[in-house]
Amino acid sequence: xxxxxxxxxxxxxxxxxxxxxxxxxxxxxxxxxxxxxxxxxxxxxxxxxxxxxxxxxxxxxxxxxxxxxxxxxxxxxxxxxxxxxxxxxxxxxxxxxxxxxxxxxxxxxxxxxxxxxxxxxxxxxxxxxxxxxxxxxxxxxxxxxxxxxxxxxxxxxxxxxxxxxxxxxxxxxxxxxxxxxxxxxxxx
Amino acid sequence: xxxxxxxxxxxxxxxxxxxxxxxxxxxxxxxxxxxxxxxxxxxxxxxxxxxxxxxxxxxxxxxxxxxxxxxxxxxxxxxxxxxxxxxxxxxxxxxxxxxxxxxxxxxxxxxxxxxxxxxxxxxxxxxxxxxxxxxxxxxxxxxxxxxxxxxxxxxxxxxxxxxxxxxxxxxxxxxxxxxxxxxxxxxx
Numbered sequence: 001x002x003x004x005x006x007x008x009x010x011x012x013x014x015x016x017x018x019x020x021x022x023x024x025x026x027x028x029x030x031x032x033x034x035x036x037x038x039x040x041x042x043x044x045x046x047x048x049x050x051x052x053x054x055x056x057x058x059x060x061x062x063x064x065x066x067x068x069x070x071x072x073x074x075x076x077x078x079x080x081x082x083x084x085x086x087x088x089x090x091x092x093x094x095x096x097x098x099x100x101x102x103x104x105x106x107x108x109x110x111x112x113x114x115x116x117x118x119x120x121x122x123x124x125x126x127x128x129x130x131x132x133x134x135x136x137x138x139x140x141x142x143x144x145x146x147x148x149x150x151x152x153x154x155x156x157x158x159x160x161x162x163x164x165x166x167x168x169x170x171x172x173x174x175x176x177x178x179x180x181x182x183x184x185x186x187x188x
Numbered sequence: 189x190x191x192x193x194x195x196x197x198x199x200x201x202x203x204x205x206x207x208x209x210x211x212x213x214x215x216x217x218x219x220x221x222x223x224x225x226x227x228x229x230x231x232x233x234x235x236x237x238x239x240x241x242x243x244x245x246x247x248x249x250x251x252x253x254x255x256x257x258x259x260x261x262x263x264x265x266x267x268x269x270x271x272x273x274x275x276x277x278x279x280x281x282x283x284x285x286x287x288x289x290x291x292x293x294x295x296x297x298x299x300x301x302x303x304x305x306x307x308x309x310x311x312x313x314x315x316x317x318x319x320x321x322x323x324x325x326x327x328x329x330x331x332x333x334x335x336x337x338x339x340x341x342x343x344x345x346x347x348x349x350x351x352x353x354x355x356x357x358x359x360x361x362x363x364x365x366x367x368x369x370x371x372x373x374x375x376x
Contacts, residue, residue, distance in 0.1 A: 078372075078375045079372055080372055080373055080375055081375065116304065116308050119307050119308060119311050120304050120307060123307050141344050141345075141348065141365055141368055142368055142371075142372050144344050145340060145341070145344055145365065145368055145369045145372050146372045146373075148336075148340030148343065148344065149337060149340060149369060149372070149373055152333060152336035152337060152340060153333070155336065156329050156332050156333055156336065157329075160329065177329055177333065180329055180330055180333055181333045181337060181373055182373050182374065182375075183330075184266075184267055184268055184330050184333050184334045184337070185268055185334075185337055185369055185370050185373045185374075186370065186373075186374060187266045187268055187269065187370075
């Protein structure tokens with residue numbers, strides 16, 4: 001292991017996002033990210049497998065957060081209420097990393113392959129949420145439908161939030177979108 | 189153009205699916221597909237850009253079918269009812285190609301990259317459906333939420349249908365899944 005660098009990971013993350021935004025993801029090298037962060041490539045690779053991982057390393061933590069929230073919802077909570085609890089927790093997490101999340105989203109939105117990776121991440125989150133609901137005794141296909149509906153709400157609320165810096169906070173947008181989904185599926 | 193081959197496209201499609209199922213998608217070459225169909229590679233490439241297109245060329249027709257059905261739903265139809273009409277039409281189309289659709293699904297399910305391509309196709313269908321709803325005057329985010337909910341129903345009903353050869357037909361599974369989604373989002 002090399003010497004300890006204060007907040008090396010955070011510095012690398014910020015430098016990478018700046019460069020992806022300035023030059024584009026494809027045009028940025030790991031060497032440039034490390035240089036801007038005042039660190040070495042070797043240090044970069046101690047923290048991230050490659051330059052895409054800077055954008056996607058949070059997926060695992062997000063999945064855990066969502067699954068734990070569904071699993072921890074009160075026993076009496078209906079499937080969609082357990083999902084709503086999870087969306088609320090996730091929304092709060094993104095609010096804490098507001099600036100990072102918005103910049104990351106702009107980089108992903110500008111790049112076809114990264115947008116595809118994001119879709120795959122969302123599908124994987126939906127599968128994990130469905131598993132968490134089955135763990136609460138929810139039968140199929142209700143578990144998968146509730147999970148997919150939850151991810152649809154997440155996706156659409158997130159897009160609105162990322163696109164409007166002065167708008168409502170993410171947990172509120174999640175709740176509004178879920179209400180809207182309830183209304184639209186009810187046939188209103 | 190070469191000489192006319194009776195049902196060359198259908199023969200290539202069937203040969204490709206047989207080979208993908210027998211050997212795996214990666215292990216199959218275009219030369220082998222053409223040979224099994226009793227045709228030349230040249231003929232294959234008159235019909236398909238590559239061996240993946242045999243599996244995905246139907247996406248465009250499906251998109252048109254769904255979008256036309258949403259656009260053509262009665263003016264008085266609520267957004268989710270317009271989506272339900274589209275799912276019904278799509279279900280009928282797949283029933284007519286039942287054997288092909290099920291075999292295709294098994295090939296796609298067995299291959300990570302093809303599964304990813306399928307997710308991207310579904311996301312693109314959701315975007316087109318949302319556009320068709322906006323064309324009917326449905327505001328955002330209701331249009332996108334109804335479209336995403338419709339694609340969730342499509343995905344889950346399709347999986348059930350593909351996995352159970354003796355089960356209900358696809359239009360019926362689509363209706364059941366939509367009813368289930370309505371129930372689960374209503375909090376039942």
